[in-house]
Amino acid sequence: MEKQPFCDCEVIHGEVVKKVSEGMTSKEEYIELASLFKLFGDGTRVQILHALEQSEMCVCDIAALLGLTKSAVSHQLKALRLANLVKFRREAQTVYYSLADSHVKEILDKGFEHLRE
Amino acid sequence: MEKQPFCDCEVIHGEVVKKVSEGMTSKEEYIELASLFKLFGDGTRVQILHALEQSEMCVCDIAALLGLTKSAVSHQLKALRLANLVKFRREAQTVYYSLADSHVKEILDKGFEHLRE
DNA sequence: AGCGTTGTTGAATGATTGCTCAACTAATAC
């Protein structure tokens, strides 16, 4: 969906808009940022991430924990993998997933902080 | 959409699942958390939030900055308002929006950190 | 080889979502 290059407003504070616009980064980076947060924006995925914060787990473990099919869990893990939020290791038929780095925990914690303020 | 109370897996690590399950909070809280992050999961909204990080702005300013209609901006601001991410003050016909608290900036910063790692 | 189990993948589908449009409210100026 294309954004239109017009606005139905008389700009009231030109200087403010100019100043703020200089402090913004590229539209592409905002879309990347939004894509990252979108992964935290689903109940199933935040449960998976919060669970992996406590222990590495295989797909079956996660599915049993959340009452989902392996397929549903695997789809979500793939999305999390592509964004470098989780990593995995294979051991025989079993694939163990864990958090990729500390950013995930930090972001989840900030979210909980806001909810419980 | 209801989750089904079954799983097509033989649970492999019962102790792990049990331990992790004790460390989880309620499903409702995960859904609230996801709803919060969902608001950061859209290019337009993260732009609005990042802009407000630099200065309070009225709806027209934001619309001009992003090349959107007042209506589109107002819809998004309403969602951000309902989640206590932004606050506003009225001055004559003009409504000025600003960030509600420091959590917003902290969450955005963690997101940028992850992207630029 | 064949079988069982874990996990992945693509298509289909129902639900959610962001923007547009039109109508509306709020406040000021005349």
Add this chain to the structure above:
DNA sequence: GTATTAGTTGAGCAATCATTCAACAACGCT
């Protein structure tokens, strides 16, 4: 009062998304 500008709101629509289903790949076992 009317007119103008800022902002809000609800319906509608196109696009996105999470799950299900069915088929498939990977690995170990006999």
